[in-house]
Each structure stands twice: as C-alpha cells, then as structure tokens.
Amino acid sequence: MPAESIPRSAGEPAQCLPAASTSRHLRAGGLDLHLLDYGTAGKPPMLCVHGGGAHAHWYDFVASGFTSQFHVLALDLRGHGDSQWAQTADYSYARHAQDIAEVAQALDLQDFVLVGHSMGGMVSLTYAANWPGRLGRLVIVDTSMRLSPERIASFHEIGTRAPSRYASEDEFVRRFRLRPAASTASASVIAHIARHAGRRYDDGSWRHKFDRQVYASREYQDGVACWDRIRVPALLVKGGLSPRITPAIRAEVQARCPQVQFAEVPGAEHHVTLDNPAGFVAAVRAFLERTSPAPTGDRGSARGEQ
Numbered sequence: 245m246p247a248e249s250i251p252r253s254a255g256e257p258a259q260c261l262p263a264a265s266t267s268r269h270l271r272a273g274g275l276d277l278h279l280l281d282y283g284t285a286g287k288p289p290m291l292c293v294h295g296g297g298a299h300a301h302w303y304d305f306v307a308s309g310f311t312s313q314f315h316v317l318a319l320d321l322r323g324h325g326d327s328q329w330a331q332t333a334d335y336s337y338a339r340h341a342q343d344i345a346e347v348a349q350a351l352d353l354q355d356f357v358l359v360g361h362s363m364g365g366m367v368s369l370t371y372a373a374n375w376p377g378r379l380g381r382l383v384i385v386d387t388s389m390r391l392s393p394e395r396i397a398s399f400h401e402i403g404t405r406a407p408s409r410y411a412s413e414d415e416f417v418r419r420f421r422l423r424p425a426a427s428t429a430s431a432s433v434i435a436h437i438a439r440h441a442g443r444r445y446d447d448g449s450w451r452h453k454f455d456r457q458v459y460a461s462r463e464y465q466d467g468v469a470c471w472d473r474i475r476v477p478a479l480l481v482k483g484g485l486s487p488r489i490t491p492a493i494r495a496e497v498q499a500r501c502p503q504v505q506f507a508e509v510p511g512a513e514h515h516v517t518l519d520n521p522a523g524f525v526a527a528v529r530a531f532l533e534r535t536s537p538a539p540t541g542d543r544g545s546a547r548g549e550q
Contacts, residue, residue: 260521262304262436263311265318267326272346273339278326279347282307282316288380289353292318293344295362296399296462297423297454299325301440302361305433306517309525313532314357319347321364323455325440333457337465341370348378355380355537359528361517362387366467373473376544380537382478383528386514388488389467389497396464403460409449416442416450422518428485428511429518437518468493471501475544477535478504481527483512483519505531 265280280300290310292303300318307316320327321340330339344367348356358379360368365387372382388395410416420438427434442450471478480497482489497504507527512519 260305260308262301263308265304265307268317270347270350272343272350273322273330273334275322275328275330275343277322277328277343277347278320280304280307280318282318283311285315287311287313287315289351289356290314290316291344291348291353291356291358292316293321293358293360293364293368294318294324295364296458297324297452298362298364299437299440299453301325301437302515302517303359304436305521306525309521309529317351319344321367323458325453329455330457333455333461335455335458335461336463337366337370338374340367341374344368344371345375348375353378357381357383357532359383359385360387361385362514366465366470369467369470369474370465372476372478373470373544376473376475377540379476379543381532381535382474382476383481383531384478385481385516385524386483386486386488387467389493391462391464393464396462399459399462403456403458403462405456407451407456409447409451410442411449413439413442413444413450422515424514426485426513427515427519428513429515433518468496468500471497471504473544474501474504475542476538477531479528479531480504480506481516481524482506482508483514483516484508484510485512485519486514486516488514505535507531 263282265282268279268281269276294302300320303318310316323329358368365384372379417435417438443453444450509516509520509523509527516524
C-alpha cells in the first residue's frame with residue numbers, strides 16, 4: 245500500500261497550543277508510574293508512549309486532535325518524566341512492555357489504540373507482539389527498527405557520562421536540546437518540552453528527570469521481527485525529513501505484516517509530534533477512521549493475564 249502523505253496547507257500554523265491534562269499515578273512493575281489524562285473519559289481509550297529520555301508531555305501538542313473521539317492518556321515510562329526510577333536499572337523493552345500490560349489491566353483498557361514514538365515504538369511493538377488481548381490498533385512513529393552497534397555504544401556512553409547540572413530552571417530550559425538535534429519545532433514548543441524535562445535535585449542543581457541507566461542499559465532488538473506477530477490494524481508513521489524508516493525497512497515490515505499501513509508527515513524530522521502536530525494528527529486520524537479494532541480471536545496468543 246502506498247504511503248499516505250499528509251500535506252500542510254499554505255498558511256497553516258506549524259504548531260498548536262499544548263493541551264490541558266490531569267496527572268494520574270498508578271502502580272505497575274512494582275513502581276509508581278505517572279500518566280497524563282487529556283480526557284475524555286467514556287470514549288475509546290488511546291495510550292501514548294514517548295521515546296527514550298523523553299516524557300509524556302511530548303504528546304501535549306497532538307492530544308487535543310483526538311479527544312473528541314478518544315480518551316487520550318500518555319504514560320511516563322519507568323525512569324522517565326515523573327515516574328519512579330527502577331532500583332535495579334531494569335529498563336529492557338520487555339520490562340517496559342510488561343508495564344504497559346499492567347497499566348492496561350489496571351485501567352481496564354479495552355480495544356485501545358497504542359501510539360509509540362521512537363524507543364516507545366519499540367516498546368509498543370514488544371507489547372503488541374506479546375500481550376495482544378486488549379489491543380485494538382497500533383501506531384508506530386519513526387522508530388529505528390534495528391539499532392547499529394555504533395548507536396548502541398553511543399547510548400551506553402551517554403548513560404555512563406556524568407549528568408549536566410544547571411543553576412536554575414531558566415538555565416536548564418535555555419540550554420535544553422532535543423536528541424537528535426534536528427527538528428523543525430518552534431522555540432516555544434521546545435521550551436515547553438524543556439520545562440517538563442528537568443527537576444531540582446537535593447543539591448540545588450537542575451538536571452534531567454530521566455534515569456541515565458535507561459541509556460546505559462539500552463539493548464539491541466530486531467524490531468522488524470516483531471511485525472511477524474502483529475495481528476491488529478497498524479500504522480507506521482515516518483517523519484518526512486527523517487531517515488529512520490527507509491524503503492528497505494518499509495518493504496520488510498510490509499512483507500511480515502501485510503495489513504500495515506504507512507503515512508509520511510511532511511516537514512517533520514524525528515520528533516514528529518513536535519515538528520508537525522497538525523500533520524501527525526491528520527495522518528493518525530485518517531488511519532483510525534478507515535480501520536476498526538481486530539476481533540479478539542484474531543489478535544494472536546497473549547502472554548500474561550489480559
């Protein structure tokens with residue numbers, strides 16, 4: 245199936261205002277996990293999962309595009325945002341996916357839409373391949389399906405590096421940079437993300453919220469192989485300016501998961517929800533409008549209680 249390209253209309257603003265949300269906490273994997281609830285309760289659920297070193301507020305600029313039809317939630321993965329850090333540095337894809345399974349059970353999510361960006365996309369693929377019982381549809385956003393040894397080594401180096409310290413929140417926000425750095429997001433959007441990315445520690449300095457062991461423990465996983473076990477309707481989203489979803493990767497995914505659909509968001513680098521929120525919303529809404537959750541019996545075998 246050809247990729248669907250979602251144009252940005254002439255004169256259309258590249259950014260939108262962040263959506264209001266309510267903070268919620270629940271236990272999963274023995275930890276206190278934080279999530280944002282954008283509303284609207286009673287509608288079909290959508291659970292959004294951020295990338296590595298990021299946080300749930302990465303979805304602030306797209307959530308309002310879905311709340312008319314979905315109850316939109318965004319999770320802070322363990323060791324990220326306002327969720328608790330793992331004492332044993334247990335940050336494997338499988339452990340994150342198990343957390344999602346426990347969150348879905350605790351919230352009684354049924355036929356839910358799971359959206360995962362970057363590392364969160366690999367976590368979401370792992371969940372969908374192993375705990376499909378509650379899942380209705382899957383959206384994977386600009387995820388690297390196979391990390392090179394050099395990329396893994398660079399993550400490990402970041403994880404073992406001493407964290408940068410800043411004298412104030414203003415300095416933290418001013419010096420905050422996205423990783424990877426390429427982005428078409430406005431300065432105000434990046435500043436908003438920065439304000440939710442740091443906290444004041446006991447020594448008085450401001451540092452990133454995420455546990456650096458998330459990077460130090462990064463593992464290799466063949467994301468393409470996960471698509472063999474995806475049975476629900478699925479969408480693979482590429483940032484139009486991002487090199488991560490190559491034609492070869494797309495062809496492999498299509499061969500393993502014939503029902504997968506593709507969309508390309510123009511003007512977006514890797515940080516798709518920040519770079520072109522309107523384009524992202526349009527791509528995902530179009531997919532959701534032309535699909536419905538797979539029947540329960542067609543989702544494959546589940547691992548663990550669902």
